[in-house]
Amino acid sequence: MQRSNEFPFEFDRERQQQRQAEIALKNKRMGINLFQISWIMAFVCLSVVNLVMRGNAPSWPPPGTPPLDPVLPTIATLGLIASMVLARRAFLAIQTDKLSAFLVQWRAVLGLGALFVAVMIYEWITLTPTLDGPPNQFNTIFRLMTAFHSLHAIAIGVYLIWVLRRAAQGVYRHADFWDIEAGSKLWYFVVIAWLLFYAVLYII
């Protein structure tokens, strides 16, 4: 009573905390969406660079440089798209407390992601070496784009592994799954960014 006499405002602490938690979650969701919108522009930038370089070149790829073989990257891309679907399903599973289903699908996401990165590393390494001659713009921009994307895939993959370990420990429930939501959204980002690059590198 003494406190309410001194203090002129009523504080419903529980209600306030609940409201703050709601706002915090809303902030996180919007924050990660904005981050995705923002950072995809870096990928757009590299895509534009590729297109400009291609437009400037008399022929693309340059004479003597074999064109990219799309078969293996296309298979890897399909795997990546499948991983996005699985990430979504895993995210839905944890919301209904289906932990085992979540773990299976999340591991599949990681497996497909690892496979994709492995394929891209292979593509990166087996591209015609240019170390002994002048830079080959075709190879340089290919290497830059794929390396840039793979670094993102690896970094976000590490985060997904951390989420997997915590999920296996039973940390997440239907009422508390922000890390998983963030992980799945970041993985969507990896997939969409790659689809942009794939279109530029292999389709256009």
Add this chain to the structure above:
Amino acid sequence: MASISVPLGGVGATTAPRPKLSEYLRWSVDHKIIGVQYIATSLFFFIIGGALAMLIRAELLTPAQDFMVDGAAYNTLFTMHGTIMIFLWIVPVLAGFGNYFVPLMLGAKDMAFPWLNAFAFWLIPPAGLLMLLGWFIGPAEAGWTSYPPLSTHFSPDGQTLWAISLHLLGVASILGGINFIVTIRNMRPEGMKYFQMPLFIWAVLAQSVIVVLATPFLAGALTLLILDRVAGTAFFTPSQGGDVLLWQNIFWFYSHPAVYIMVLPAFGMISEILSVHARKPVFGYRMIALSSMAIALVGFTVWAHHMFTSLQPELRIPFMITSMIIAVPTGIKVFSWLGTIYGGRIRWTSAMLFAMGFISMFVIGGITGVMVASVPVDIHLHDTYFVVSHFHFVLYGGTVFGVYGALYHWWPKITGRMMDENLGKIHFALTYLSFLGTFFPQHLVGMQGMPRRVAEYAPEFQAMNIIISISGFVLGVSTFLILYNMVWSLYRGKIAGSNPWRALTLEWMTTSPPPPYNFVGDPIPFEDPYGYGTEASREYLKAMDERFVAPMLNPALRKRPDAQLPAPNPSAGD
């Protein structure tokens, strides 16, 4: 008309405790501490950048190379001056004001992501340090635009540090931009609709949209530049299949919108100051708010006007048209500001003087902007002192005048003390006159063909350059008046009270300085943040003073609500 240098009637001349100096020197997630950290850090770099400008003007006192016999040293001077002023002074100081005042104006306890906010700030000191360290390994000397091949083949290793430093500053900007957008979208108080937000918040929102969308492009360009410098790639080397125009396109796709990053918040500051000190509602509130967004969007379509001399001829006209179109929303602002002060009961405070000065200078900068948006004029004036004059009228006559006005306006809220108004007016007079003396003649020598970025010039330009340099020195010295005033006010300034200007926006509905949690409870916004001159506004101010501010001056009560809350920032998302 009245001159105000003491707290206005109706506000108790009481003070609230200030944070200790040590709190500003360490990691803090309090947006107000971070805001002051931004402002103080940027002021430090402002002095460094200003000192470099003084050296440039000293060199240009005579047509010959005097104390900079090595042309590369002069290149370094203008490179570092431009880079520091843009990326380490203007951008961070505006972020500082945004950090301090956006949550307060929204009635929020903090930014949406306080930890991220602190992290973004703490990227700036190392970035600045890297930039300065370049001096010891061969500084950057390709201009702030760093066009290849100057930046790839003819600049020493400091250019690489320059690029890394800008990378860090870009990351800080992006994180800050995301934080502002989320804060503005999600943390408005109940009852505050978008078109009831203060115009400074609209300006920060528009600025943040640009930051979030454009800055990653700069990151891409910087990555390519670094790879060209250290990894043997040749993205910008034509002899090996690269393209120097590629850099220009990507760089300006960021850097022209960046001009609006650097000026939009100043527009917001001016809108606040004019309305409060003219005691009149903002004329055309919605048009000012929406014109900020229009500038942000149209700003993405004008970048190639910086490249008229190197652009394919068929692309010049479209970019000329879009560049001229952007004068429309800008003109809407100017006419709205004039409508706001027209017929007002103007208080000729230092803040108001700088706001008025802003309008006059910015109009000149805007008109010359339309001139150089015109292809034939631009081709004639390209790379002359006319361009130097144009962007200094925009960024100094515009943004820096806006920042000075904002400092005089909001300093009482930040510190609880008033700056000396007489000294402020002397500062304004000196700044205004010396600014004109420094930059207006540059139009003339530019039109006569004096090139920029060259330490030597034709002897016929010397008389004008002497005037420019002497004015520049006065301008440099005048800066110390406000710095002195700020420090003086901390110890000797009159106590400001919570709302010395009798303003209606929420940052004034708490003590000066505000407590760590800003407000006791949730403050109630007035229906019109600029509804001055009405009985309802007077009653609102009285009620807010009694209900919100007065209890917070009781030390026991001031601490109580904080102790009840669970975390440093209860609405923190991270």
